[in-house]
Amino acid sequence: MGPQFFYTIEVILNGLMAGVMYALVALGFVLIFKSSGIFNYAQGVMALFAAQTLVGIQTGLVPFSHLINAVFGTDLHHFGWEIPSVLAILATTLVMIGFAWLVVRLVLKPLAGQEPIILFMATIGLAYFMEGFGDLMWGSDIKKLDVGLPQGGNIGIEESTSFLGGEEFYGFYIDNLDIWAAVIATLLVVALVVFSQYTKVGRALRAVADDHQAALSVGINLETIWVIIWSVAGFVALVAGIMWGAKLGVQFSLSLIALKALPVLMLGGFTSIPGAIVGGLIIGVGEKLFEFSIGPLIGGATENWFAYVLALVFLVFRPQGLFGEKIIERV
Amino acid sequence: MDGAAYVTPDGRSIGDVVMEMRNITLRFGGVTAIRDISFDIREGEIRAIIGPNGAGKSSMLNVINGFYHPQEGEVWFRGAKRGPMKPHAIARQGIARTFQNIALFSGMSTLDNIMTGRFTKMKSGLLAQAIWKGRAEREEVENREIVEKVIDFLEIQAIRKTPVGRLPYGLQKRVELGRALAAEPKLLLLDEPMAGMNVEEKEDMSRFILDVNDEFGTTIALIEHDMGVVMDISDRVVVMDYGAKIGDGTPDEVRNSQAVIDAYLGVAHD
Numbered sequence: 001m002g003p004q005f006f007y008t009i010e011v012i013l014n015g016l017m018a019g020v021m022y023a024l025v026a027l028g029f030v031l032i033f034k035s036s037g038i039f040n041y042a043q044g045v046m047a048l049f050a051a052q053t054l055v056g057i058q059t060g061l062v063p064f065s066h067l068i069n070a071v072f073g074t075d076l077h078h079f080g081w082e083i084p085s086v087l088a089i090l091a092t093t094l095v096m097i098g099f100a101w102l103v104v105r106l107v108l109k110p111l112a113g114q115e116p117i118i119l120f121m122a123t124i125g126l127a128y129f130m131e132g133f134g135d136l137m138w139g140s141d142i143k144k145l146d147v148g149l150p151q152g153g154n155i156g157i158e159e160s161t162s163f164l165g166g167e168e169f170y171g172f173y174i175d176n177l178d179i180w181a182a183v184i185a186t187l188l189v190v191a192l193v194v195f196s197q198y199t200k201v202g203r204a205l206r207a208v209a210d211d212h213q214a215a216l217s218v219g220i221n222l223e224t225i226w227v228i229i230w231s232v233a234g235f236v237a238l239v240a241g242i243m244w245g246a247k248l249g250v251q252f253s254l255s256l257i258a259l260k261a262l263p264v265l266m267l268g269g270f271t272s273i274p275g276a277i278v279g280g281l282i283i284g285v286g287e288k289l290f291e292f293s294i295g296p297l298i299g300g301a302t303e304n305w306f307a308y309v310l311a312l313v314f315l316v317f318r319p320q321g322l323f324g325e326k327i328i329e330r331v
Numbered sequence: 332m333d334g335a336a337y338v339t340p341d342g343r344s345i346g347d348v349v350m351e352m353r354n355i356t357l358r359f360g361g362v363t364a365i366r367d368i369s370f371d372i373r374e375g376e377i378r379a380i381i382g383p384n385g386a387g388k389s390s391m392l393n394v395i396n397g398f399y400h401p402q403e404g405e406v407w408f409r410g411a412k413r414g415p416m417k418p419h420a421i422a423r424q425g426i427a428r429t430f431q432n433i434a435l436f437s438g439m440s441t442l443d444n445i446m447t448g449r450f451t452k453m454k455s456g457l458l459a460q461a462i463w464k465g466r467a468e469r470e471e472v473e474n475r476e477i478v479e480k481v482i483d484f485l486e487i488q489a490i491r492k493t494p495v496g497r498l499p500y501g502l503q504k505r506v507e508l509g510r511a512l513a514a515e516p517k518l519l520l521l522d523e524p525m526a527g528m529n530v531e532e533k534e535d536m537s538r539f540i541l542d543v544n545d546e547f548g549t550t551i552a553l554i555e556h557d558m559g560v561v562m563d564i565s566d567r568v569v570v571m572d573y574g575a576k577i578g579d580g581t582p583d584e585v586r587n588s589q590a591v592i593d594a595y596l597g598v599a600h601d
Contacts, residue, residue, distance in 0.1 A: 195460075198471075199460040199467070199471075200449075200450065200453045200455070200460060200467075200470075200471070201460055202460075203439070203443055203446055203447050203450075204447065204450060206436060206438065206439055206443070207436045207439070207447045209438070210435075210436035210437055210438055210439065211434045211435070211436055211437075213398070213430070213434055214430065214434035214435065214436065215436075215447075216398075216417075216418040216419050216422070217396060217418060217422055217427070217428050217430075217434070218422055218427070218447050218448055218450050218451070218510065218514065219419050219420075219422030219423045219450050219451035219514070220419055220447070220450055221417070221419045221420075222419070
């Protein structure tokens with residue numbers, strides 16, 4: 001077999017890794033959509049906000065320093081300490097839980113029982129609010145995020161596979177960060193599945209996803225469940241924010257990765273956790289392979305649009321996605 | 332009236348008042364669904380609420396379990412006046428219910444559905460559950476045992492692991508009853524438990540309702556359309572028509588009441 005074959009495998013492997021990153025973002029959408037029927041437009045901004053907060057806490061930035069300096073004429077920037085990554089991640093998780101509680105209290109509760117489109121619009125408002133709030137709190141400059149995850153090609157894999165394709169093949173190039181992302185995402189999904197299958201609150205989460213009234217009638221408090229769901233979605237956003245932030249730097253464009261989650265959701269279905277994973281992998285592999293094989297023929301840059309075209313094709317033939325529930329309306 | 336045991340004409344003695352509705356009025360905008368209705372439910376009895384379509388029976392059940400809040404009137408439960416409470420808090424007080432159009436968690440198995448009925452009985456915290464050790468694990472096992480008893484009682488062992496969405500209608504109704512029973516309710520509300528069933532399924536369901544009442548002493552309030560079934564299984568009957576109460580008493584008393592006959596068969600206008 002020639003090197004061409006192994007290049008293709010390398011492309012597929014990298015596609016899978018990229019797919020995991022998309023799946024991470026899509027997962028947050030699915031969690032909230034499944035349990036409350038809300039399409040949370042703010043999921044991408046939540047990832048950005050989580051990453052900003054993490055960097056802010058870790059590097060000891062003074063929150064709202066611009067505002068404070070402007071009002072009081074002070075010159076605050078840093079507290080002058082550095083906090084270990086683990087503690088900073090824990091603190092950020094707490095912030096995201098507090099955020100979830102506020103969203104349920106101030107946005108979802110007053111709007112309970114409204115049309116889905118109204119709740120959707122509320123999350124659009126939420127997204128823009130958070131975007132501004134995050135910038136106000138931590139500043140809008142591009143920040144470097146480093147929680148100690150290794151980056152760059154994995155030498156071990158590269159060297160141990162270099163014998164495969166002869167002279168011209170130097171072994172598989174796989175980024176360490178991608179490997180970590182894949183491992184962490186897998187752990188996260190396994191933990192979520194186990195939790196929702198075998199615990200009281202997990203059952204309550206699934207119950208609320210199925211039928212609100214029945215859930216109330218067995219004594220489940222919807223508000224509590226919503227806070228838990230938004231907290232978990234916030235934590236997933238934090239993980240996505242860390243991975244993407246480490247890759248691209250913490251900056252505004254991070255919130256746009258949410259757009260990449262849309263085709264993933266259309267493929268996998270809005271209500272399925274496995275769907276989010278499989279959808280992410282298909283899109284990741286699909287766009288890398290397409291770029292690799294067809295890209296050079298049509299001038300490249302196909303990664304910008306391939307996912308959306310694939311999603312459009314899916315919408316025509318299977319609108320509920322691969323794993324979504326089929327919606328049958330009686331006439 | 333309170334305190335003294337009430338003896339039904341067929342000699343069964345039923346206990347104190349568990350729930351009392353006092354002058355309940357419920358309006359939706361300009362429409363009055365329930366107009367100044369009072370009645371009580373006594374410990375250990377099967378209390379039926381009957382009436383033609385649109386009489387306000389389901390609305391009454393929704394008031395009892397907190398889905399609706401009446402504009403006027405008082406609800407007394409176990410000797411205390413109940414303020415405006417959320418449905419989940421009322422469930423916590425020991426009121427369980429089933430629904431007219433089956434509200435099961437269709438993606439979940441029979442076992443998991445009935446396990447959700449134990450929700451209010453399980454106390455372990457979120458963190459303990461996340462690591463599933465100690466108390467959370469013990470609790471899971473204990474509650475599972477009770478659920479298995481309910482499953483045995485309703486004779487649905489064969490469908491324990493089946494997602495309920497795939498079950499036939501009659502069995503779904505039975506699983507829903509199981510979920511309510513698992514909560515060991517002090518008051519069990521059944522909204523048309525036999526609606527849409529064939530004769531055989533109706534007989535099964537009647538038997539289960541009587542057995543629940545008999546074996547666990549559960550107080551039951553049920554709504555039913557099928558007059559025959561209601562008269563057979565209930566101790567006392569409230570009759571509603573156009574949101575008002577037109578009869579209250581034993582099945583025999585109700586059957587012979589002129590107002591009830593008129594409501595069901597129509598009155599000749601001259």
